[in-house]
Amino acid sequence: MDMTGEQRIAAPRQAVWDALNDADALKAALPGCEEVNKISDTEFSAKLKLVVGPVKAQFSGQVTLSDIDAPNGYTLAGQGSGGAAGFGKGEAKVTLTDDGEGTVISYTVHATVGGKLAQIGQRLIDATAKKMARQFFESFAAYLEAEGAPAGEAAAPAPAPAKVAGGQGLFWGMMGVALVILWVVNH
Amino acid sequence: MEAFTEKFGIGQPVRRKEDQRLLIGGGVYTDDINIEGQVHLAFLRAPYAHARINHIDTTAAAQAPGVLAVFTGRDLEKDGVGRVESNINLKQLDGTPIFKTQRLALPTDKVRFAGEPVAMVVAETAFQAADAVELIIFDADQLPAVVTARAAGAQGAAVLHDELPDNCALHWQNDTPDAYDAVAAKAHKIVSIALTNNRVVPVPMEPKCCIAEMNPGTGRLTIYAPFQGGRRVQGAVADLLFDGERDKVRHVSDNTGGGFGTRSKIYPEIIAVCYAAKSLGRTVKWLGDRSETFVSDLHGRDQVNSAQLAFDADGKILGYRLETLVNIGAWVTENGARLAIDGGGRIVGGAYDIPVLYYSCRNMMTNTVSTDTYRGAGRPEANYIVERLMEKAAHELGIDPQELRRRNFIKTFPYTTQMGMKVDCGDFAACMDMALANSDWAGFGPRAARSQAGGKLRGIGLASFLEGAGGRPEETMRVQIQEDGSVNIICGTFSHGQGHGTVYSQIVSEKMGVPFTAIDLIQGDTDTAPAGASGTYGSRSSQMGGVAIIRACDIIIEKGKVIASHLLQADTAEVTFEAGTFSARGGSVTMAEVAKAAHDTRRLPDGLQPGLDETYHYTRDGGRDDQSFPNGCHICEVEVDPETGAVEMLAYSAADDCGTVLNPLIVHGQVHGGVAQGIGQALCEHTVYDEETGQLLTGSFMDYGMPRAHHLSHMAAEFNPIPSTNNELGVKGAGEAGCCGAPPAFVNAVLDALSSLGVKHLDMPLTPNNIWRAIHQAKAEGETH
Numbered sequence: 021m022d023m024t025g026e027q028r029i030a031a032p033r034q035a036v037w038d039a040l041n042d043a044d045a046l047k048a049a050l051p052g053c054e055e056v057n058k059i060s061d062t063e064f065s066a067k068l069k070l071v072v073g074p075v076k077a078q079f080s081g082q083v084t085l086s087d088i089d090a091p092n093g094y095t096l097a098g099q100g101s102g103g104a105a106g107f108g109k110g111e112a113k114v115t116l117t118d119d120g121e122g123t124v125i126s127y128t129v130h131a132t133v134g135g136k137l138a139q140i141g142q143r144l145i146d147a148t149a150k151k152m153a154r155q156f157f158e159s160f161a162a163y164l165e166a167e168g169a170p171a172g173e174a175a176a177p178a179p180a181p182a183k184v185a186g187g188q189g190l191f192w193g194m195m196g197v198a199l200v201i202l203w204v205v206n207h
Numbered sequence: 208m209e210a211f212t213e214k215f216g217i218g219q220p221v222r223r224k225e226d227q228r229l230l231i232g233g234g235v236y237t238d239d240i241n242i243e244g245q246v247h248l249a250f251l252r253a254p255y256a257h258a259r260i261n262h263i264d265t266t267a268a269a270q271a272p273g274v275l276a277v278f279t280g281r282d283l284e285k286d287g288v289g290r291v292e293s294n295i296n297l298k299q300l301d302g303t304p305i306f307k308t309q310r311l312a313l314p315t316d317k318v319r320f321a322g323e324p325v326a327m328v329v330a331e332t333a334f335q336a337a338d339a340v341e342l343i344i345f346d347a348d349q350l351p352a353v354v355t356a357r358a359a360g361a362q363g364a365a366v367l368h369d370e371l372p373d374n375c376a377l378h379w380q381n382d383t384p385d386a387y388d389a390v391a392a393k394a395h396k397i398v399s400i401a402l403t404n405n406r407v408v409p410v411p412m413e414p415k416c417c418i419a420e421m422n423p424g425t426g427r428l429t430i431y432a433p434f435q436g437g438r439r440v441q442g443a444v445a446d447l448l449f450d451g452e453r454d455k456v457r458h459v460s461d462n463t464g465g466g467f468g469t470r471s472k473i474y475p476e477i478i479a480v481c482y483a484a485k486s487l488g489r490t491v492k493w494l495g496d497r498s499e500t501f502v503s504d505l506h507g508r509d510q511v512n513s514a515q516l517a518f519d520a521d522g523k524i525l526g527y528r529l530e531t532l533v534n535i536g537a538w539v540t541e542n543g544a545r546l547a548i549d550g551g552g553r554i555v556g557g558a559y560d561i562p563v564l565y566y567s568c569r570n571m572m573t574n575t576v577s578t579d580t581y582r583g584a585g586r587p588e589a590n591y592i593v594e595r596l597m598e599k600a601a602h603e604l605g606i607d608p609q610e611l612r613r614r615n616f617i618k619t620f621p622y623t624t625q626m627g628m629k630v631d632c633g634d635f636a637a638c639m640d641m642a643l644a645n646s647d648w649a650g651f652g653p654r655a656a657r658s659q660a661g662g663k664l665r666g667i668g669l670a671s672f673l674e675g676a677g678g679r680p681e682e683t684m685r686v687q688i689q690e691d692g693s694v695n696i697i698c699g700t701f702s703h704g705q706g707h708g709t710v711y712s713q714i715v716s717e718k719m720g721v722p723f724t725a726i727d728l729i730q731g732d733t734d735t736a737p738a739g740a741s742g743t744y745g746s747r748s749s750q751m752g753g754v755a756i757i758r759a760c761d762i763i764i765e766k767g768k769v770i771a772s773h774l775l776q777a778d779t780a781e782v783t784f785e786a787g788t789f790s791a792r793g794g795s796v797t798m799a800e801v802a803k804a805a806h807d808t809r810r811l812p813d814g815l816q817p818g819l820d821e822t823y824h825y826t827r828d829g830g831r832d833d834q835s836f837p838n839g840c841h842i843c844e845v846e847v848d849p850e851t852g853a854v855e856m857l858a859y860s861a862a863d864d865c866g867t868v869l870n871p872l873i874v875h876g877q878v879h880g881g882v883a884q885g886i887g888q889a890l891c892e893h894t895v896y897d898e899e900t901g902q903l904l905t906g907s908f909m910d911y912g913m914p915r916a917h918h919l920s921h922m923a924a925e926f927n928p929i930p931s932t933n934n935e936l937g938v939k940g941a942g943e944a945g946c947c948g949a950p951p952a953f954v955n956a957v958l959d960a961l962s963s964l965g966v967k968h969l970d971m972p973l974t975p976n977n978i979w980r981a982i983h984q985a986k987a988e989g990e991t992h
Contacts, residue, residue, distance in 0.1 A: 077341070103341045103344075103345075104251055104343075105341075107255075132899060132900045132902075134321060134902050135252070135321065135902075137254075138321070138900070138903070138904065138906070139321075139498055139502060139902065139903050139906030139907065140498060140906055140907050142906070142910065143909050143910055
């Protein structure tokens with residue numbers, strides 16, 4: 021599957037980049053994220069509890085980073101396994117650009133899924149990936165605001181719940197937006 | 208006696224005696240059976256379409272609550288479990304044999320399709336087994352996957368079996384192309400077509416399941432599983448797990464929720480469950496879910512065809528050239544690689560006289576579940592090609608499509624096809640005339656005008672077809688008249704929806720004058736099935752089982768005459784039998800009285816064995832080539848919404864020659880069912896594997912389009928019975944004909960509807976999306992010209 025998107029965050033690029041490097045911010049914002057570990061400067065592992073339609077599982081994932089160009093963007097590749105539920109792997113390119121006083125995060129993702137996830141959840145993946153991306157950015161923006169980032173941006177989304185229930189975290193988050201985030205967690 | 212023969216004899220529309228029980232939920236399916244002390248099994252299925260297995264770590268799963276055992280292919284290998292190998296004996300172009308796979312129920316080296324079982328857990332409860340499966344760590348290196356027959360033949364394609372670098376298990380051809388090339392060179396016109404026959408999932412209502420009951424005392428295994436003929440599963444399990452000792456294995460199935468061919472094969476899951484039961488000395492139950500059924504039941508169809516017909520100036524066929532690519536999936540199964548040759552090839556030119564044939568068939572291996580028999584098994588594919596081609600040829604030659612068909616129908620019988628089949632009888636033009644009349648073809652114009660006034664495009668399409676039915680040329684049946692005069696028919700065939708209980712009873716009732724209600728069917732148990740039993744598939748049961756019954760009845764009547772002569776104090780030669788009564792010298796005794804005497808040794812003539820119980824093994828005289836040839840003509844009328852591409856089926860007229868009709872109610876039902884399955888394939892059923900990852904994307908009813916009642920119109924089924932000369936009942940087999948007629952009739956109708964928009968080609972399924980695209984593509988092409 022392929023997904024592209026962008027999100028404006030009401031904060032300067034450096035602040036967004038820094039926040040993307042804040043493990044707490046990312047863990048709180050990433051739906052279903054339970055654990056993140058840094059293996060090396062460019063390798064990370066994480067655990068997420070994800071649900072796509074009828075498929076529920078805990079996924080273990082590894083992410084590898086490349087083309088790091090702080091604070092402008094990077095490429096990341098990752099794969100995750102959910103045991104009997106299936107697996108996913110993919111690549112995402114992320115760029116940060118200035119937009120007035122805010123920053124636009126743009127992402128393009130190509131990923132594949134397998135096992136039950138592909139068989140049963142395939143129709144649900146696109147929609148849930150988008151939903152999960154929205155949830156992430158809402159939480160992420162709220163986190164930045166709470167941390168004292170420049171406020172008053174009209175586009176700032178409403179604060180999201182502080183904790184995102186695991187059941188809302190969907191697999192595509194892992195392979196799409198989640199991948200985007202994971203690298204930064206310990207970067 | 209006359210009364211009930213008239214009402215319940217051959218040819219009467221007797222209501223199915225099976226239905227009452229099934230409709231009130233009295234059927235017994237495998238999951239309805241629970242055996243004291245049973246434990247439960249769940250499979251881990253490969254998430255990858257193609258991967259080399261490094262290691263399967265079962266440690267955590269083995270320690271999970273309730274778990275009795277975890278098995279992988281290594282365990283099966285260690286215990287010497289046999290491997291399944293196809294028994295196809297077809298040869299390659301160079302005379303070497305077909306490539307065969309040796310399949311262990313759980314693979315040890317690689318996984319070759321997504322969903323292939325790789326490990327299994329046995330636990331006290333089904334939930335515990337499913338939970339423990341989640342704990343198995345399946346470590347494998349993913350390999351590139353290939354999912355289409357065409358891609359499998361491309362340079363650099365992923366290779367499934369190291370010994371087969373070109374993925375082509377069998378490249379077969381009937382002849383060199385020389386003879387065809389020679390007639391093509393002098394042809395007035397050559398008409399070509401390229402078609403895809405879409406892959407379908409059989410989706411029987413009952414998922415794949417199995418209970419393996421191990422009797423530790425006797426060491427005997429009883430298998431309860433839906434199956435179209437128990438002897439085969441008995442033989443396979445005995446061969447693979449019990450050193451060929453068949454008496455160690457019994458198979459039982461009471462009801463089976465849909466066969467369609469996919470329930471006639473030996474599945475690795477069945478072998479694995481039996482292995483687990485044998486290893487543990489326990490009764491093991493496995494109920495596959497719908498997802499497992501989608502990924503691991505054998506699929507149907509999946510061909511790519513390139514075909515040509517060469518015509519002379521009068522529109523007469525000079526020769527037929529067909530090149531077929533079949534996607535047989537990851538393993539060479541029982542019939543997959545011969546369906547297009549032995550199945551479709553049988554009737555490859557359809558209802559037409561084909562003087563010269565070049566037929567080349569390549570069976571390609573891909574990272575998909577294997578394809579095998581599915582209602583029609585090669586014949587729907589073959590008829591689809593030739594009917595699409597004839598329709599196209601008519602337009603290119605400027606000859607009316609019906610007229611072109613009439614000119615080319617096989618008219619003299621017996622007719623030996625280029626593939627060596629002897630078509631004994633038929634009247635294809637008469638079937639077409641009957642369908643044309645029933646569909647009011649002549650009145651189509653005003654109907655089309657009315658549709659047009661409503662903004663819709665109406666189309667009408669016709670397809671003639673030839674079927675070849677009968678399968679294996681032998682079957683055994685046993686007829687037993689009990690002391691009270693009631694009759695047991697003990698079957699080698701297996702009714703799983705066909706209504707054998709009704710039809711066989713009609714045959715016996717008519718033949719022996721026994722009340723219809725006094726006749727019972729005993730089937731679905733290898734302990735009772737007579738030796739030489741084969742099962743139900745290939746539209747064979749009435750022509751094979753029915754004839755075996757008739758002949759067993761004949762023997763019983765002869766013996767009955769001996770007993771009757773003794774009772775009537777007459778010579779045996781004087782005794783006549785009619786409508787259930789033996790008569791001689793002015794006296795008479797009924798079959799029931801003779802049956803009673805037959806069980807009383809004091810009343811039997813000297814030297815005669817007691818009982819009226821005969822088993823007959825019937826072997827078709829002409830063997831495999833001497834089948835029956837059902838045929839017919841189907842006409843479909845549709846309306847297309849040009850704005851959305853949606854098709855509505857408006858009317859359907861089937862004119863079938865399935866020989867003698869034993870029970871028109873049941874045969875109507877078989878035609879309706881076959882047509883519905885054919886329309887399903889033509890309209891909405893489509894199996895999609897991701898070309899990059901090899902994952903099955905249409906793996907549930909959310910994504911796989913099953914036909915529903917509202918997709919279908921009223922179906923008028925009429926018969927033009929010309930009794931088969933190859934069996935004394937005159938029957939031809941009716942179960943699969945609908946699947947042959949419906950797809951080309953439907954597609955030809957839609958093409959007719961879209962002709963005014965310039966659409967000339969469509970591939971199934973005709974979803975709104977596909978039709979809308981074709982309309983817009985034709986429009987774009989029209990604008991550039």
